[in-house]
Amino acid sequence: MVVSHFLRWICTARVSERAAAANALARAYVNSDLPFEDRCAAEAALTLLLDDASSKVRLAMAEALSMSQHAPLQIISALASDQPEVAGVVLARSPLLTDADLINRVASSPKATQKLIADRPFVSMALSAAIAEIGEAEACAVLLANSGADIASLSFRRMAERYGHLPLVREALISDARLPADCRHMLLVKLGEMLKTSPLVMALMGAARADRVMRDACVKASVTLIEGTRQEEHPALIEHLRLRGDLTASFLIRTITHGKVDFFGSALVALSQQSEQRVRALLAGGHDVALQALFRSAGLAAATHAIILRALKIWREVANGKRVAGVQEVSWLMLRELGGQSAEGDLAALIKSIHLDALRENARGHALAIAAA
DSSP, rough: HHHHHHHHHTTTHHHHHHHHHHHHHHHHHHHSSHHHHHHHHHHHHHHHHHTSSHHHHHHHHHHTTTTOSSSSHHHHHHHHHHHHHHHHHHHHOTTOOOHHHHHHHHHHHHHHHHHHHHHHSBOHHHHHHHHHHHSSSHHHHHHHHOBBBBHHHHHHHHHHHTTTSSHOOOOOOHTTTTHHHHHHHHHHHHHHHHTTTTTHHHHHHHHHHHHHHHHHHHHHHHHHHHTTHHHHHHHHHHHHHHHHTOOOOHHHHHHHHTTHHHHHHHHHHHHHHOOOOHHHHHHHOOOOHHHHHHHOOOOOOHHHHHHHHHHHHHHHHHHHSSOOOOOHHHHHHHHHHTTGOOOSSSSHHHHHHHHHHHHHHHHHHHHHHHOOO
């Protein structure tokens, strides 16, 4: 009886009155223990209200029904297909919408709707993958900021590949602790490529010098990146570097010079195809002959073996508490293996550049410490 009066009344009621009544009826449906017949009548009335000419009425229904597990599915589905201001409420909240429903919406909806879906209280790995693959940059940034989103490593990579050149997404990716190390390296490279082609850099340096400077900067940043990379992520980062052609002998020499022995070991495992246990044991206490055989199997030229052995022995002593040393001391002793400051050739030039960088970094740190005292 109440519903029949309601249906006759809405034909003449004003929009504000219809909206208030629709909200009240929807709340009664989801929050009250109605008898079966009354429940069916209320559902019929709510279904009829989907045809109301005013979006305010449908929005009032959406606000009342959007967070309920007991809302009528056909009404939720219709509201989710309504105009953006109505659909957004349902898409952002409703627990009745499945991953398939939401993925379809991501594929067919504008940027604003994608952002609402990406900001749902819980976003599954499948939905995150869809947003990473076909979502707009803004939606990807919202997804990355959502602590309730379950994001696979592959989805991080797709967002880095698609939008790593955009500051909005790049900053969101870098600030996410879940971002795999190989994705961080990809973003470093993208940033370097953008900088070297900027008009200002080109005007100041020229194309050739800008390319060289940015390449060197990316290599140094890659070594720094290893510090924040968990050991279980090393294989993925190494494979990423190998596929890019960046896993060179000079890069590996930089890593051992900077004391990244664990990463150096992971690289040797990948390059030599020997077991991790054997490689770790050799690095920890293997003799020179066995280590040189390992280096050869990893493709490292014989000319590099002596300086790598020298660095490795120093870092062993540091690890065992027998010595205090840093990159500056290690690089100097490696250079002595090559003949000291008078040494020539590409290998000597590499060690000299590492040594000079360490000198500058230590001097800068000393100056800052004095200034802060």
